[in-house]
Amino acid sequence: MTAPALAVIAGAGDLPRRVALSAREQGRRVLVVLLRGAGDPAAFPDFETVTIGVGQVGRLVRTLKAHDISDLCFIGAVIRPDLASLRPDLGLIRRLPGLVAAFRGGDDKLLRYVTELARGEGFRVVSAAEIAPDLMAGTGIVSLRQPGPSERDDARTGLRLIDDLAAHDVGQAVVVAGGRVLAIEAAEGTNAMIDRIRDMRASGRLRLADRTGLLVKAAKRGQDMRMDLPTIGPETVRRVAAAGLSGLCLRAGEVIIAERDETIRLADAHGLVLIVEPRSATS
């Protein structure tokens, strides 16, 4: 039995290629669908690729069927498109009523809609983490610097808070410093939340010793990991350093490290800790 053929629906960043390579290693036939304006054709010289606009749902479905694809994996960054700029094809317009409703809801609602849409067309949506488990941060201290007791406490405090927030479908990330919760992420996203710490320090609203505070990030419990994988990368580390925090804590198996080598190199260059807590410690 060969593994079923897979289409990697590729946004930006290095993750789509890592998923495509893992899938090939598992003996899958792989088609890379580059989302126009996001996926990078130059990253896939050794793969069969096709470029499709986000609004070209009809064309996407026909292409997948022509290539005899059964499994889909969505991976990589995509700026949430304007409905106006979608330039929808007929395939999309037929499916539009549900999509318009989904656009009004949160990210989860939109992603669930896309998953359901794919399923309705007979595809199976698989998680990038399932295809390439090594994308996920493994347990341990990834940085050169080891965390102190206060950083370990803040890590646990943050993970417990994220778990308590899960019932409310909110909070993929928080910032904790010396036991005090400084910021909780909701609709603004992780980057904006980190930048808020930087701004509060600059304005004097927040008075903290330099290099205090931990960014703590994990999946919301019940999060659909097929579509929306919590991710950090070099940009996250740069912002954490600019905000004067002392490091990051991720929960193992729940957060992807994009451009892993560069991310770890940057954390070390800034003297940050990068902790990956085992799941059992807090959940």
Add this chain to the structure above:
Amino acid sequence: MTAPALAVIAGAGDLPRRVALSAREQGRRVLVVLLRGAGDPAAFPDFETVTIGVGQVGRLVRTLKAHDISDLCFIGAVIRPDLASLRPDLGLIRRLPGLVAAFRGGDDKLLRYVTELARGEGFRVVSAAEIAPDLMAGTGIVSLRQPGPSERDDARTGLRLIDDLAAHDVGQAVVVAGGRVLAIEAAEGTNAMIDRIRDMRASGRLRLADRTGLLVKAAKRGQDMRMDLPTIGPETVRRVAAAGLSGLCLRAGEVIIAERDETIRLADAHGLVLIVEPRSATS
């Protein structure tokens, strides 16, 4: 038995005068201590007043003792001072080691320190809500517009979230829209959190119908109500309107409405709902 003499330590806004009047009605002798740069001398023509800088702790203690004051009530807005701009007197310098430590902590820690300091000098710190219970929003729909079912749901969702956050000593306010949590307040304060919604709408990060979303505000459970009373006022309402939200929900007995008439007038002028949920509904 006459009620004990009270010093109202007065910051900015209309609340100090309302507390002073209530205390006088209760038969208390009242001294108004205007905090320099915050308390307004013109608001107290009919009270005995003294003006004291925030750093003049020695002078404050001597003044209170000279006036035979036993009870203190801190009320009104004070910008958290820079340690550098305090111009401390000897009385403050003697107490400085603890204060410096308190400044490093959160607002709660600082306020608890001031309360302990007052207690150590033999004073009793009483809550403004205890002196003037009518400062607190009473239960009901305060606005002309009645809330719809979705607004009532968002109110309950927000209050439940605030209660779940209490264990983490965070979250006096949240914004909820159609069941989705858009923002959670931590160190940034309520105003900055509301403005974030406005900014996310302007940038297109948040796509919501106009006039959706409720600001929900309550005391953290376990909050020291003697020093840090959650407050809304005209400025809150203006920001809620500017952020395109549909209204506010407070929990009865936990949130002060400053400049009540103007606050309600503004809410009505913007067509906002102002809901005061009874405590029993959610806690």
